[in-house]
Amino acid sequence: MAYSDKVIDHVENPRNVGTLDKNDPNVATGMVGAPACGDVMKLQIKVSDEGVIEDAKFKTYGCGSAIASSSLVTEWVKGKTLDQAAEIKNTDITAELELPPVKIHCSILAEDAIQAAIADYKTKQAK
Amino acid sequence: MRYFELFNLPVNYDVDLTLLNQRYLELQRAVHPDKFAGKSEREKLVAVQKTSEINDALAVLKHPAKRAEYMLSEQGVDIRAEQQTLQDPVFLMQQMELREALEDIQHSSDPEDEIDAFEAQIKQLDTQYSAQLAEQLVSQDTAVLEVAADNIRKLKFIYKLREELSRIEDSLFD
Numbered sequence: 001m002a003y004s005d006k007v008i009d010h011v012e013n014p015r016n017v018g019t020l021d022k023n024d025p026n027v028a029t030g031m032v033g034a035p036a037c038g039d040v041m042k043l044q045i046k047v048s049d050e051g052v053i054e055d056a057k058f059k060t061y062g063c064g065s066a067i068a069s070s071s072l073v074t075e076w077v078k079g080k081t082l083d084q085a086a087e088i089k090n091t092d093i094t095a096e097l098e099l100p101p102v103k104i105h106c107s108i109l110a111e112d113a114i115q116a117a118i119a120d121y122k123t124k125q126a127k
Numbered sequence: 128m129r130y131f132e133l134f135n136l137p138v139n140y141d142v143d144l145t146l147l148n149q150r151y152l153e154l155q156r157a158v159h160p161d162k163f164a165g166k167s168e169r170e171k172l173v174a175v176q177k178t179s180e181i182n183d184a185l186a187v188l189k190h191p192a193k194r195a196e197y198m199l200s201e202q203g204v205d206i207r208a209e210q211q212t213l214q215d216p217v218f219l220m221q222q223m224e225l226r227e228a229l230e231d232i233q234h235s236s237d238p239e240d241e242i243d244a245f246e247a248q249i250k251q252l253d254t255q256y257s258a259q260l261a262e263q264l265v266s267q268d269t270a271v272l273e274v275a276a277d278n279i280r281k282l283k284f285i286y287k288l289r290e291e292l293s294r295i296e297d298s299l300f301d
Contacts, residue, residue, distance in 0.1 A: 031219040032212040035280035038287025040222045061226040105210045112212040 003064050004098035010068035015075050018057040020044040028124055030117030034109050039066045043113035045077060045085075047121055053077045053085055058113075065103040069093050069110035082118050128201045130184040140195060140261040147188055154181050191257070192286055195279045198264040204272045206279065213280050222284050229291055238299055242292065249289050256282045 003011070020027045022044070030043045039062030046055040056074040060067050072093060077085040093099070093107035131138045134150040158174045158181070166174075187193045196207050213219065225248070232241045256278045263275035 029216075031216045031223070032214055033219050033222060033284060034210075035206075035213050035283045036210065038284045038290075040219055040226060040284070042219075042223055059223070061223070108210055109212055112214065116214055 003068075006097050007064055007068040007099070010071040010097075011064045014067060014071045016055075016057050016071065017059065019059065020046055020055065020057050025124060028117050028121030030113040030115070030120060032109055032112045032116055034062070034066075034105050036105050037062065037066075039063065039106070039109060041066065041070050041109050041113050043070060043073065043110075043117050045117045045121065047082065051081050053080050053082070062109075063103075063106065065097070065099055065106035066109055068097050069099075069106045070113065072096060073110045073114055077114060082121065085114055086118055088114055128198065130188055130197060133181065133184050134188070136188075138198075138265065140191075140198060140264050142188055142194065144189060147185070151181065151185050192279060192283050195257075195260055195264060195275070195282070199272060199275060199279065202264065202266075202272055204269075204276055206276050213284075215281075218281060218284075222288075225288055226291075229288070229295065232292075233295055233299070238295075242296060245292060249285060249292065252285050252288075253282065256285065 019042075022029055024046065026048070027044055027046050030045075031041070032043075033040045039060070041060045041062065042058060044057045045053045048054050056077050058070040058074050060070045073088060076088060088111060090104065090107035090111040093110055094104055097107070099107055128138050134147055134154070136142060136147065136150065155178070158177045160171070160174065163171045163174045187197045196205075199205070200207060225245075228245065232238050232245065235241050260275060260278055263271050263278070266272060266275070
């Protein structure tokens, strides 16, 4: 399958690959997987006391589209408040990366990873 | 369930693969185009349709995940086209670690031992999630079928690990 130039760029130069310290109370982790293809995605965010996402890192085992989707969302969420980040939809990701219909699940994976990370942050803060 | 009936096999997740293959060959012979050389167009068409049905059925029944999904859909729970994500942090964290371990194998000085150990781990996980499947898949209880669905989703990650492992083996020992 032909990947778009944007996907290729993210795969060749992935942004923000890595891990944040999960013991940091301001760091939250979203873990999601796509049973359809066995892809696994971890998205971590570091949230300031003002509720702004200061940093984001990801680690994804999957196809190029899954890697590009997670790389893209780490760029997008930085500087956003949690509410703003929660508004990112998978359709925004598919549009930006020009993903074909068979790869839509990769963008869903990335959207759900953001949601899972935000949920984890809220659970962590409530403790 | 039609696919099992086609091969005259009992409806059971634990399918006898040798028997399945044997029945497949018998059926294929029975509908082989050569046998329909002098027959009517209609009979030829029926034979062609039958051939494609047999092939579809074989593809589903011989693959454990496809077989399980088929049985589940026949029970009214169809997860074959679902796009929803799995969100089980403990399971996914383990998957992440296993994927990392797989990466390490590629750079190992003694990959053979590590591959064996990894295979044993996959096998153990496979058993963990498929041990109850045969029983769950014939249940009439929706709650039990949902548990089966969750097990199948997880098994698909395990099969993915197995695929990745054999890909690594091929690249290391070819």
